Amino acid sequence: MLSPTTVFPRNPKPSKLASNTTGPRCRATPSGDAAFCAFRAHHRAGRSLDANPSLIPALVACARLPAEAEAEAEQIHALLVKCGGAVSDVHAWTSLVRAYARLGRVYNARKAFDGMPNRTVVSWNVLLDALVKSGNLDAAWEVFVEMPQRNVVSWNTIISGFARLGWAQEAVDLFVEMTVVYGLAPDEATMVGFISAVRDIGLLGLGRCAHGYVLRRELLLDGALGVALINMYTRCGSMGAAHSCFSSVSNKNVEHWTSVITGFAAHGPQDMALSLFGEMRQLGIEPNGVTFVAVLNACSHGGLVSEGFRYFSLMKSMGIKPTIQHYGCLVDLLGRAGFLVEALNLASNLPKDPGFVIWSSLLAACRSHGNVEMAELAASKLADAKPSHGSSYVLLSNTYARAKQWEDLKMTRRRMEEHGVSKKPGLAGSR
DNA sequence: GTAGGGTTAG
Numbered sequence: 001m002l003s004p005t006t007v008f009p010r011n012p013k014p015s016k017l018a019s020n021t022t023g024p025r026c027r028a029t030p031s032g033d034a035a036f037c038a039f040r041a042h043h044r045a046g047r048s049l050d051a052n053p054s055l056i057p058a059l060v061a062c063a064r065l066p067a068e069a070e071a072e073a074e075q076i077h078a079l080l081v082k083c084g085g086a087v088s089d090v091h092a093w094t095s096l097v098r099a100y101a102r103l104g105r106v107y108n109a110r111k112a113f114d115g116m117p118n119r120t121v122v123s124w125n126v127l128l129d130a131l132v133k134s135g136n137l138d139a140a141w142e143v144f145v146e147m148p149q150r151n152v153v154s155w156n157t158i159i160s161g162f163a164r165l166g167w168a169q170e171a172v173d174l175f176v177e178m179t180v181v182y183g184l185a186p187d188e189a190t191m192v193g194f195i196s197a198v199r200d201i202g203l204l205g206l207g208r209c210a211h212g213y214v215l216r217r218e219l220l221l222d223g224a225l226g227v228a229l230i231n232m233y234t235r236c237g238s239m240g241a242a243h244s245c246f247s248s249v250s251n252k253n254v255e256h257w258t259s260v261i262t263g264f265a266a267h268g269p270q271d272m273a274l275s276l277f278g279e280m281r282q283l284g285i286e287p288n289g290v291t292f293v294a295v296l297n298a299c300s301h302g303g304l305v306s307e308g309f310r311y312f313s314l315m316k317s318m319g320i321k322p323t324i325q326h327y328g329c330l331v332d333l334l335g336r337a338g339f340l341v342e343a344l345n346l347a348s349n350l351p352k353d354p355g356f357v358i359w360s361s362l363l364a365a366c367r368s369h370g371n372v373e374m375a376e377l378a379a380s381k382l383a384d385a386k387p388s389h390g391s392s393y394v395l396l397s398n399t400y401a402r403a404k405q406w407e408d409l410k411m412t413r414r415r416m417e418e419h420g421v422s423k424k425p426g427l428a429g430s431r
Numbered sequence: 432g433t434a435g436g437g438t439t440a441g
Contacts, residue, residue, distance in 0.1 A: 053432085055432090056432045056433070057432070059433090060432080060433080089432090089433095090433080091432055091433045092432085092433080093433085094433040094434080095432080095433050096433095097433090098433070098434075120433080120434095121434085122433055122434045123433075123434085124434090125433095125434040125435070126433075126434055128434090128435090129434070129435065132435095151434090152435080153434050153435045154434085154435085155435090156434095156435045156436075157434080157435050157436095158435095159435095160435070160436060161435095164436095187435090188435095188436070189435050189436045190435090190436090191436090192435095192436040192437065193435090193436070195437095196436085196437080223436075223437075224436040224437040225436075225437085226437085227436090227437040227438060228436075228437055228438095230437095230438090231437070231438065234438095253437095254438080255437055255438045256437090256438085257438090258437095258438045258439085259437080259438050260438095261438090262438065262439075288438085289439075290438050290439045291438080291439095292439095293438090293439045293440060294438080294439075296440080297439090297440065300440085323439085323440090324440075325439050325440045326439095326440075327440080328440035328441080329440050330440090331440085332440065332441070355440095356441085357440055357441050358440075358441080359441090360441050361440075361441045362441095363441090364441065
C-alpha cells in the first residue's frame, strides 16, 4: 500500500474538471476526477479528514471508478486507517463502506461497517449490496435478516442478488413476501429482479402479469426494466410480445436492441434480426460484442455463411475483440452449413480452449450431416471437456443410428451406463 | 454530500 504522504500522480494534461475546483491550484489525477484533486488540495491545506469537504465526493469517485482510481483509493484508505475513528459523519462512513466494496475489499468494507458509530438503513443496504456483489449470498442473507429496518432498496438488493446468482425460485418467493406479506410497492428495480427470475424459470404467465403491473404503474421501460421484459419474452419464445414491448420503449439503448435481436436470431425469422441490426446502426447506436454474438447467431441459424464472416470482419474493424462466444458462433455457422472440415479446423486452432459448447455444436453438426468419423472425434473432445455431459453420448448414438452402425450404438449406450450418465427428458434438462 | 436494476455461442 502507498503511504499517506505519497504525492498523488500528476497528469501532464490539466482536465476541464480540475479547473472548476476551488481551493489551491492542482492538476487532475489520471482518473480525470476533480474530486481527488479537491480532496488533495484540502488535505494539503492541513484539514483533518473530518473537516475535509471533499472526503465524500472522493470516496464516491473511488466507488464509481474502482479500476482507474486505485492509487487514489489506496491513499484515502491509508489516511483513514491512520486517522482511526476520527470520521464521525454517518454519510462519510457509508461512502467509505461502499468505496471499499466497489474496490473489491469486502473485508475492509465489513470492518468499516462494524466500526461505524451509528448506522442508517442506507449503511445496511450498502453492506448488503457489497456481500451480494461478492457472491456471498449466505452472508448477505444473514445481514438481510439481521437488519433493524428494510426498505424497498433492501428488498431489491436481495431479490436481484438471488435472481442473478441462480436462485430464481427464491427470488420469486421473496418478491411475494415483500409485496403480499409486507405490503411494499415494487418499483422499477424490484420488477427487473423479479422479471429476470421469472424468465429463468420460464413462467411466461407470471411474466405477463408483471408486464401488466409495469403498464398500470406506468414504470419507465427506458432502462433495465425494458431490457428485462424484452429478454423475458424472447427467452419464453414469445417474439410477438417481445417485439411489441421493444417498440414501446421510447429511448432504446444498445441493450434493448441486442435483446430483441438475440430473440429473432434464436427463434427466427433471422432476417428480422439482421434488418433490426441495420436499423440500429442507421440510428447511430453502437453495437457491442454481445450484439455481434446475436448477429452471428442469426447468420448461423439462417445458414448465411459468407454474411456471418462479413459481420465478423465488421466487428473486428469496429475494434471489438472476438471472444470465445464469437468463435463458437462461427464454428456453429460452418458446421450447420456442412463445412465440417472448416469447422473442425477453426475449433482446433482457437486462441483459447474451445470448451464444451463448441464441441457439442460440432458434434451436432456431424450428426445432422452424417459424418461418423468426425463425430467420434468431437465426442471424445466433448467428453474431455465435460465428462458428465449426457448429450455427448446421445448425439453420438444418434449419429450411429443415422449411419445404421448398430454395434457402435450399443457400445455407446453401454458406456453411458458405465459412466452413470442419464439423459433427463424434457424440461428438466442439462441446465 | 451516503443505497438497489439489464443483453452473450449448443
